[in-house]
Amino acid sequence: MTLANDYDSFAKAYADDNETGVNNAYYERPAMLALAGDVAGRRILDAGCGAGPLFAALRERGATVSGFDKSAGMLELARRRLGDDADLRVADLADPLPYEDDSFDDVVASLSMHYLRDWGPTLAEIRRVLKPGGRFLMSTNHPTAEYCIARMNGQRPDYFATYENTGEWTTATGQTIVLTNWNRPLHAMTDAFTAAGFRISVISEPQPAPEARELFPDAYHLLATAPSFLFFVLAA
Template sequence: MPPEESAVVNDYDLLAESYTAMSDTEIQNAYYERPAVLALAGDVAGRRILDAGCGAGPLTVALRERGAEVSGFDLSSGMLEIARQRLGPDVDLRVADVAEPLPYADNAFDDVVASLVLHYLEDWGPTLGEFHRILKPGGRLIVVVDHPYAIHLLQRQAGQKTDYSATYEWTEDWEVDGRTTPMSFWNRPLHAMTDAFTAGGFRISVLSEPKPVPEAEALFPEDYRMLCVSPSFLFFVLQAE
């Protein structure tokens, strides 16, 4: 018999509906990541914004409701189909790979939001270069990444002999709808992140470790308490120089 075909790593087409339902309602995305991004973005009315790795578009929707002109892209056509259903046909949504040259003109955007995107990449250099290219001079790049020390502790607790100062790939299996989907990410120390931002032509204007919004406490009391003392994400606002 032929060997069983291995599962595709990071298969968001397979996960599209289940992942969307989860991220729309659970604490990490709905009550922690997205509210913090929107708070950092501030008044976006009239601003041209790119939602990089937009997935099913919840952040795209929120930015648009606040008066921004939003475009988005994602590698998963399944996730983008859900985004199109939410946003309608008049929103610029494209299939594109964040690791490749992006299909946008120079100086096209006031802001780029890359929330929980960069951790899929070993090398941030080319992607940050593309973000810098498509931003207007002085434009903002808002980035959310896994907190590097949280991932380091998670790996140590799992028995992995990881080195916080190293950049390394880590994997885990997600159990969704009775299926196991392997997911792969890259962890890097804080200094490697800031070095990459500087090399990419950005100045760090904000580094934030926010708490979930207060209404999450009644809905997810245990998770809320944990995130208040052990942040799982880091948030940056970067200025294109």
């Protein structure tokens, strides 16, 4: 039986797809790096760092980066990539974070918040570990995209509800992955941000990287003409 969100069981396959696939390598990750801007000299926490591609990119740009992930299997891959001296910890985004108050200039969370049903405690912890004036940059499934997919599959979810969504995804190597996340309306996201003491600086619906047009023409057209992920920059 395949368990939902069992990243330890498919860490290598997921990491390989994340490294080169259009959604991550040519859409989500370039958008996050563009929103982060000049990070040289900043201390950044990569929340849900997976195998470490964003961690590596931020470090290459001059940031001092720490990262954590719930999956020990993903962190093993991250350590191989980033080296034994990388600050990597096994921790759950839903639990209190193992860092001191006011530790980071930025926290980044790439496609990890939508695994949580309740954002309140996690946002409070992120706010705690950020320095005054720090930033929280996050990407999540676009609520209208998830709603439209459900409708196309014959479901009739309530857009205004926070509901569980489970689906299967096949990796490039043919492994079937079961992922469960929580979809919520836009107003539930923004309400959670303000309740946690954040100010919304940016809401972004970016375009894919231009080079994806040649490499993934069909996927490029879809990403360029319909919402897929939603990005926020929040000020503490």
